[in-house]
Amino acid sequence: MKPTAGLLAIGLTSLFLWSSPPAQGDESLTIGTASPAGVYHLAGRAICRVIDIPCTAESSEGSSANLRALREGELQVALAQSDIHFYAANGSEAFREIGPDSDLRSVFSLHSEPFTLVVRRDAGIEGFDDLVQRSVNIGNPGSGQRGTMLRLMDARGWSRSSFRLVNDLPADQQSMELCHGNIDAMVYTVGHPNASVAQAIRLCNAALIDVQGDAIDLLVEAYPFFSRAWIAGGLYGPDQPPVRTFGVRATLVASADTDPDHIYRLVAGVFDNFQRFKAYHPAFGMLTPEAMIRDGLTAPLHEGALRYYREQGWITDEAMTAKLAH
Template structure:
């Protein structure tokens, strides 16, 4: 009888231990974001909160780095700007040496990301053209804002020699360097409001600068992933005017090898409680499902996402998005 009791106790003890151990051993879903100070990371954490499975939003060097890591099979899900999303799909621009990424898949698009120019008030930068001759941070290698800034510089005919110095700081360091006077201006392709931009304005007396003109008009007209954008007045204080600029879309992408059931569960979690998801950040407040399954997406839809969209009647069997009244 004593032996049986000991065996039963050991068996029950094993059952109690097996739950936590199994949970600890389950590999979490990793969603690659960008700088911890940016909207990608906030939205990545919001996506993880929608899921009833282990999930982690992972800071990275940004869009280009995410797309390359997806191609190498190091990631399953990641955020990327819509312009770099297109370049990777087609194997153009910075991805020309890599060739087209036939394994890249779209999940959905998210918020608009205005190209944001922030300058020290005492730098004398009142318009885009004024940044030449100054110390400017264009973003770290692998970041989306760097890719957009290089495209803009090329369109303007600017080289690095047109600036006093070019810096390659990540987004979470640039506001501090602006405050210390080590840079005169910084660029950031990001949804608003943003903590890094707010810090520069609040602590360093920085200002937001319009990014517009003939060259910007040409870029918007020539490239479908660029769109006119603006930052609302008073978003960063009562004396902040509305800012006119251009921008891109944030997109969530995946590898074709990513488990379709995982992608389906993620998409369903977002759209089945859509209002709660939109409330996770002000930049998401104007999203609609119609735009999210269409705008800024150039890679084919992942089959897990496509399954959900077809079930909702948002996409027909031939892949077309039905027109709505």
């Protein structure tokens, strides 16, 4: 077994052994995550493991679906990409028809999620522009990876007809489609290392490709939720070079109606057990409280989260507090 595969196995095994901490008389929390193959689901389970409220990490169709379920009262807490978070808070893009979600609240942000292009080595794809007239999986409706891909397609002036074939598969199915030769490339907005990406590279002789160019430059300059990102070399084997791309952040959000005491206890559980939480996945290794309460957050901070951050002295400027709270 390669060292990276062992690292992933250890992280996955520790999370699959998870069970909710007992807490008598408390209502339970359900955290909407995404595909079981991605880091969101592992992040949700890690949060559940360090808090003192009965908690379930529920797989879902992804960021957009989570934010709609949160708005409709079907979820109390959810994970969402920072770009989809922005769209929901402002009533733009896929949320234009239903308008801004004035009850959406930020809790904290998590890991960086590089936009990841994985291709079959025999497909002749050396850059993002080479996807034209290829078979590509852009992600299932409601997923963050699909939202980012559609934004990039718009910036490039592409439509679905720009590709030979477009698949709408969820993340946990796309690597095997690549292995079977049904698609030439798959895109994934995800923290690394990731088990699905590792599977594609290990079983399908796939490769990671840089995502750069004028269209990406324009996106990073135009939108506050995008930033430059990179995937470290060697994560998926000794011959895997560093990859330059762009990306978003994972964010944890809640409804304003979610019990402030529950959100306070969730936040306290994560930050009071911070080193333990970060150990659950390598993508969490670079997290800091300073960045987590600032980066990628569009909606105001939830009342329960804000209470904890004030107690820690992390938010002390009154003008900043008023801006975040209102």
